[in-house]
Amino acid sequence: MRATTGKALLATAAALLASAGAMAQSSVTLYGQVDTYVGSSRAAGGQRAWQVGAGGMQTSYWGIKGTEDLGNGLKTIFDLNGFYRADQGAMGRFTGDTMFSRSAFVGLQSDKAGTIRLGRNTTPYFISTILFNPLVDSYVFAPSIFHTYFTARSGAVYDPGIIGDSGWSNSLVYSTPNFGGLTANFIYAFGEQAGDNGKNKWGGNVLYFNGPFAATVAFQQVKFNSVPGDVTSPAALAGFDKQNAVQVGLSYDFKVVKLFAQGQYIKSNVNNTIGDIKHTNGQLGASVPIGAGSVLVSYAYDKTKNNVGDFNRNTVGIAYDYNLSKRTDLYAAYFYDKLSGQSHGDSLGVGIRHKF
Template sequence: MKKTLIAIAALAAFSVSYAQSSVTLFGVIDTGITYGSASPGSNLWQLSSGEWSGSRIGFRGREDLGGGLAAGFHLEAGFDSDSGVGKSTSENNVTKAGGDGIGFNRRATISLMGSWGELRLGRDKNPLYDGFNDFDPFGGDTVAAAYMWQAGREMYNNTTAVKRVSNSIGYLLPKGLGGFYGRAMVATGENSDPSNLNATTNTAYKGDGDYAGFYAGYDNNGKGPFTAGVSYGKTQYGYNIAKTKGGNLTNWQIGATYDFGVVKLWGLYSNDTVGQSVAHQELNGNGWSLGLTAPMGSGNLAASYSTYKWDAGYTQAGKPFYAGTPNGDKYSVGYFYSMSKRTWLYGALGYINVKDGLNTPLGGSTFNTGFTSGNSTGVDLGIRHSF
């Protein structure tokens, strides 16, 4: 009896603390069957996690400070729902996040909010990433995502700060600006001075992983048929050989949507520039996508076409950097069926044809590494539940 009373008292104390802190537990579990094939002759079947939405668990909270001010926090950890393996994070915006250790890799921020907007510190989504997802009919997920934009970053093989950024300081405009919104971010890789490094190692230079970017747009507060946005980001990356700084990655995008009721149209254009390095002169690539979504029964049908091309580029000796002009096209279709507000079934199909050495992923969490020249096909069948 005494133990029971102690347990009840402990639960009551926790409930009071929980209410005072306004803490919310939330998450997503997304699991499905995925198939992918790439010419010549390779294929893969597997149970996968996070094809539509990354599986995650998190905590967020808010405290009113008075005078119109509030403090808040957001901790969000990704994991593989098919295996239970947690996701680690990247501390310096250079090394890629890995697995086998739970960490708040998706977001770990503390905020101060008021009528002037929000100041946010920590690890957060890159504004450029939001600027892509908001104008892809697949939201940047599944094998059907308009993922040709990723070709620009995969060719350079430095995608760490393209999605999420550590050590960031961000500012978000307040709501109530007539449908206009925006956010800006700066971050540091917190890497050492190059004079202390071995030029033959892959250790990051001072300044590597430093990032600056923004995303601004208009959505009429979600009440109108038209939305538009522009986003920009620049991440510094250096080459250690000969201690020569270069290879900085600069990206910008512009997108728009228009909802006719029976069908919604989506469009996006992206441009990528890789700065000079000891290996090459400046490299440039660009791509675009067009898509549509339409309500169908208890769900939504989505389809898109996307394309991407790199210029051939030149080495520092003036020779072609690529043998041709790496390029590719992607065709996608999918259906998302609502079983309830929190539970969905989905199916998606993506087909890519890449040429002249373009290295691009199909998309989704399973095929997020590149296939070389040839044809690639991916299929997702899954279920997503949020809480």
Template structure:
């Protein structure tokens, strides 16, 4: 009888220990589905009414988890894959978790260290406050700065990267990243590094950051380190750059239900011995944006102006004026309806080359700059100076 009682007690104790261990670790599955219908006035010469997806946010599913290691330290991980909600296809061929795949440790006092495929510090901070992040109905599909060449929307996803995030210290938080190129015999080939500093405390938020992208080959799009590098009619003539550098800042202030903000960036492409252009190309962007909360309705507007430098034989530098409006209605905590309208006017000339994913880009030619709204039209620019789009969609999170 005593043995039965002792056995029962041991089983209860084991169950209690198991429950405690389970309480100290967790894994969460999450996801988002975003689908809509868009009208675009000019896609390579023709208007189009089409189904679109990932407009407000990219459709995705993922797993995130943590385990308490004691002493305020946790092991953490995230695995996140994108998909096409219209066809069910993978977001990127060859990647099960194309959006994020990293593991690391987090400590309340010392910060967080992660390694894998990750967004840049610049994206988490400058991009988050650029008017395309939380608190705004605008979206990169229609509202990213022309071609998203400054990466404030989808941002770069960097392979082989290690990132440190400091703890929040009186509203300040710093991030730094370094990514190995993985080329034997040349530790500097294809490496990427960047850093950012963000302040968020009360109604004011601000951030500054940079990305430095080095290219050992003839095409930035073929780099083993980069993912989601934005190429469009705005910058396609510079994919053979030896390196690309992005410096940006964003700031916003909340006046109760009203939010106003500004953002700006400087993007440069430096030629090397194998580049198909000869002079450094620079694109400067300045933008303003606002949002207003009215019950379940969130209204927003943004304006961005981008101008390139006169270089590589161009005497009339490319410039882009873009206006975006957005309306977001929350039907519930998980379901939202959104509407977007955007117009862009391009001027001047730019260096253009057809985008390719591998090998050497086509020889760039000087041509009139054409409109390409946000980053939703990167592969379908206008055939002329103007482009207009209107989108209606629905988004559900789980």
């Protein structure tokens, strides 16, 4: 009886150890950040409005991600990640945004073969945009974001900005392993239309990081068979066919200052009398460490034209970001935006951001 009991205990102990080993090879993490600010904004020609705003330096998000070690350098990965607005307690970046609009994918990661992800993925083009300007992905204060992802209009010229959002649904992404600081990422989003696979999106980027120096080249093409729903002025884009965008970026960290530069060309093919929309812009920026924080400065210039006219755009963003800890920072920022033929618009705010 005792021998039997001893064997049972050994078997139980072995099972527990095996279970512990299996659990050690898997992990699930809850993560995200909260960002709110007090400030005001004024559209060109409009009145100033004061507010408690959401996502001053970065849009708030939360997510669940995890991995399972399959052995031989291979892992299963997943990420379910959504935006929210802390000022209202509402999901998404705007009313109607999906629950996991930031990312929702499952995939495989290999040390030797690279990574593949299936689902909704952040585009490589967006990654290149935010890595090479000092205000990163602030949709309130970053000139690069405004010149790339926001619409603009002056006179007879309408600029839709990048069409297709910063994340693509129904997409497949492949990322190469790191080759001495060099990586590449490729994305394809299926049109999912019966009998027509041509109405789709594809793109990619190349990233290089070597000590203080970094560089990128990114490209994407978006095709539609009708004016896409995220274009807010369909009448201006009747006959819209496709959009091509290319971007280059550089940065160098001198320790006392980190410098950034970007150049971008976006062409939207429009088959009407107004003609193709051609957008060319550049951005220069700097991050200067001061005390426990950094002064962030960015300037962007843009010229957009079609067959009937053109406009120029000058945009400046400046901020001081102060670190209270590794996970919490305070910031104060100002944004100035001027299109030719219009009075300027601006935004200012003081906020707090916490990562968890």
